[in-house]
Amino acid sequence: MANYRIAPSILSANFAKLGEEITAVIASGADIIHFDVMDNHYVPNLTIGPLVCEAIRPLTKAIIDVHLMVEPVDRIVPDFAKAGANIISFHPEASRHIDRTIGLIKEQGCKAGLVFNPATPLHYLDHVLDKIDLVLIMSVNPGFGGQKFIPEALNKLRAVRARIDACGRDIMLEVDGGVKVDNIAEIARAGADAFVAGSAIFSAGKDSDPHRYDTVVGALRAELAKV
Numbered sequence: 295m296a297n298y299r300i301a302p303s304i305l306s307a308n309f310a311k312l313g314e315e316i317t318a319v320i321a322s323g324a325d326i327i328h329f330d331v332m333d334n335h336y337v338p339n340l341t342i343g344p345l346v347c348e349a350i351r352p353l354t355k356a357i358i359d360v361h362l363m364v365e366p367v368d369r370i371v372p373d374f375a376k377a378g379a380n381i382i383s384f385h386p387e388a389s390r391h392i393d394r395t396i397g398l399i400k401e402q403g404c405k406a407g408l409v410f411n412p413a414t415p416l417h418y419l420d421h422v423l424d425k426i427d428l429v430l431i432m433s434v435n436p437g438f439g440g441q442k443f444i445p446e447a448l449n450k451l452r453a454v455r456a457r458i459d460a461c462g463r464d465i466m467l468e469v470d471g472g473v474k475v476d477n478i479a480e481i482a483r484a485g486a487d488a489f490v491a492g493s494a495i496f497s498a499g500k501d502s503d504p505h506r507y508d509t510v511v512g513a514l515r516a517e518l519a520k521v
Contacts, residue, residue: 455485
């Protein structure tokens, strides 16, 4: 079976108890903490910055995957690297020089990822696939949690999976938006191996026990085992 990784997005967590939420979700079997950074400029929402990343870094040894939805992007990259990010990904539209931004992320000691919105073409990969460590396909329009999965993202995932397999490099293919128990297997079959899930995990936990997410993470794992 592929090395599937579940990445809860703290955008949907209880921020009054963020440390407890992160500890609980990792203990329940999640692999990656996904960090959605929005600037109310590139996307119509305002979320969290490097200080929050710095605060949660001592709480877990799990990978912190920072998704920058900010423009311009280069200014904030060193701050998140210093705060403890392991992976930093950005949108090509938010950088005037994509190759330079990738280089900046690598210089800071982090892995670099490129993010594609639903209507963003994949041709940017033609020139940087040999340098990045992650491709993130947005299956919703960025800005808000709780949106429905856009089915066309499956075709995009298949196309990126073909590119990754052809290049022979170890590149994570992540999907973000509307991922839940009843569609994660289909998404995995399209080629994804990392799955960002926000409301599907944190809302389910709050409905029962706010500090335990074993049931929903286990259900996601069970679906992935069918692939």
